[in-house]
Amino acid sequence: MVETRKSPPREMDIVRPAAARIYDAFLGGGHNFGVERGFAERIEQALPGIGGCYQENRAFLRRTVEFLLARGVRQFLDLGSGIPTIGHLHEVARRRTRDFRVLYVDNEPLTVAHSKPLLADEPRADILQADCREPEAIFRSPEARELLDLRRPVGLLMTSVLHFIPDSDDPLGLVETYQDALVPGSHLVISHVTGTNAPEAVRVLADFYAETSDPLHPRETSWIDKLFGDFEILPPGTTNLADWRPDPGRPTSASDRYRLLYGGVARKSADALIPVQPVSGG
Template structure:
């Protein structure tokens, strides 16, 4: 089982590229620095079209959130969220309903500092400075207790975060600890970098990220499947992100060519005592 003792606080670092700001740069955001933009340009030169992979991850997040909203999920915990801009979770949710709650969690101080002004006018969303490798500090934080009701179903998102957790921190045990804390009716969403079908591309990507403050740990698809434990993996199952409930008419992209991101959505067994809320638009 994962060690849930408090992890040391991460120091602010603007010299090396940070994963959250690299992601923002690839999405065309403005919450990044020249070091991240230069880094993104170098990756794009080495892997032409790789930006589509980052965009596909954001599109996967949108599709999964819309899917969970349609199933009645109204509160979300987003671990390793990055900067909540450019079509992030709370923006997707409020297009469907006023009845939602979103707690973002990130351990990078500058990411959280950039995020708080973005959420200042959204009372249904907040961001917590915490390390997702310490489930106790996340689940029992005052911000979590105030915003979320953990006695009700939660959508737990771990999109593009676990490949930054080294094996020494027991990522399988980490996810198990969060799964155990969720009530029946909750859902787990995962996306993770893999080199199963693109070993050379993922090697290049990992070499680049070794220069950053967030080294990359790609894993095989069979390992990623284990993250869902005994949760019911929902159709279409675990797959490359472009194949997970694609939008009608969705064109083939460079993300399909590289096939670097793999994941899915799973549900904790239902309990009649904890009904899933019906969809209520607005």
């Protein structure tokens, strides 16, 4: 595997808002500071109802994890996980099965510190402080060795993280490195901010994020499609997140209005399908 990057660990920064805690503030979580709550309020004033987009991202994550569980995926690598509260991956998984493993990865030190106690009672999940631009370090970590069996299919989640990776760090090559490390039957979930449908709103959003410790890099939907590489994109294809297998009776949300989050789910190699299994109770 190619070692893509080696950098010092991200330093703690509580002066500027951080993406993990901005997201937590919009989700109504309790792991954020005044600087993030104030920031969220200012964005909401500039883009009324924008909070719905953050909630839509978390709802997309839930639906995709349920989809992967139904396809037999039992181990998950969640890159740029944020703080695992408010319906995060392991909560979704344990509502459906006892048989799952989750490795969360985030590079923001306080996010990891806040997450550790939340996962203390869950032996099937852990969080690693690492930069997702360093796949080899992640796969070689004791946490990954403990939780993930790379001979078996993995559900790789890169939701709302790749728009924090600048072009200079080659996000396309990065995703490809992860894809190469996974066996057939593995699935890739991506959500990403796009300026294609709402360029003005996304420009405003990016201007706000320029003052955070996680500047935003919105991209065109045609570029985001390329992130899936040679994986097979599964129905309904790449879409506005709200349109990806929506819950029945879902009301129109802010994300329908802004249409700034885009993504989908893809699978490695059609000839090595894992059988669809009923999800056991538990």
